[in-house]
Amino acid sequence: MIELNNVSKKYGGQQAIIDVTFTLPIGKIIGLVGENGSGKTTLLKLAAGLITPDSGTVQYDGRPITRRIATDIAYMPDADLFYPYFTVGQLFDFYESQFVDFDLIKAKEIAQFLDLNLNSKIKNLSKGNRGRVKIAATLGREATYYLLDEPFSGLDPMVREDIAKGLIRYTDTEKQTILLSTHEIKEVEPLLDEIVVLRGGKILAHQAVDEIREVHGMDATSWMISLFRKGS
Numbered sequence: 001m002i003e004l005n006n007v008s009k010k011y012g013g014q015q016a017i018i019d020v021t022f023t024l025p026i027g028k029i030i031g032l033v034g035e036n037g038s039g040k041t042t043l044l045k046l047a048a049g050l051i052t053p054d055s056g057t058v059q060y061d062g063r064p065i066t067r068r069i070a071t072d073i074a075y076m077p078d079a080d081l082f083y084p085y086f087t088v089g090q091l092f093d094f095y096e097s098q099f100v101d102f103d104l105i106k107a108k109e110i111a112q113f114l115d116l117n118l119n120s121k122i123k124n125l126s127k128g129n130r131g132r133v134k135i136a137a138t139l140g141r142e143a144t145y146y147l148l149d150e151p152f153s154g155l156d157p158m159v160r161e162d163i164a165k166g167l168i169r170y171t172d173t174e175k176q177t178i179l180l181s182t183h184e185i186k187e188v189e190p191l192l193d194e195i196v197v198l199r200g201g202k203i204l205a206h207q208a209v210d211e212i213r214e215v216h217g218m219d220a221t222s223w224m225i226s227l228f229r230k231g232s
């Protein structure tokens, strides 16, 4: 399991994450929400072992996380795909050469499910289709953790729905965990088991979606708004 204990991280003088303690259980879909600049990307990169904390520890199964240990963590950045001259099929071949857990057959199946043509050049695809390719390549890995930075950002509702369906269909909800940052909380709420709310680099709340409904008697969006009102 990925565990963060009292983790802080700053960039220059800018404190991005402040004393965060948080465990990522196996078999959950967790939404990471918060305003722009609240530290979502930094938290995902810390959990993926891509950056190191200034203080505190990030561990994977009890060992300090490094890129070498983090081999079964699939991290999907918010940024656009870097390989404009590749076709979708060539991108999958590249992923296969980079990641031992990449399953080419699965990636092709996801591509078909998302209506992607393996022969299309990435640079000629629409933004929506580039979003679909990114998710197909990421889910093509048989990872324990999928850490997805804004998988829905800037995409139209149809693409968002396709991606959400792909997430459900091509991950094993008992053995794998998805942590995804999003601004589309209303739309993804039905997908989520838990929600982590970040504010100013700190965890403002971490709660199961069922509990939010049962205990607070509201949906996740209303709950978040009430949290922000209380905190401000």
Ligand SMILES: Nc1ncnc2c1ncn2[C@@H]1O[C@H](COP(=O)(O)OP(=O)(O)OP(=O)(O)O)[C@@H](O)[C@H]1O
Pocket: 011, 012, 014, 015, 016, 034, 035, 036, 037, 038, 039, 040, 041, 042, 043
């Ligand atoms: N490479 C960097 N250099 C300097 N400051 C940075 C860097 N990356 C992030 N920050 C700062 O750290 C804070 C947290 O940024 P982060 O990108 O983690 O937030 P975020 O919640 O993902 O934001 P957004 O929703 O806008 O993507 C912000 O104040 C940001 O300006």
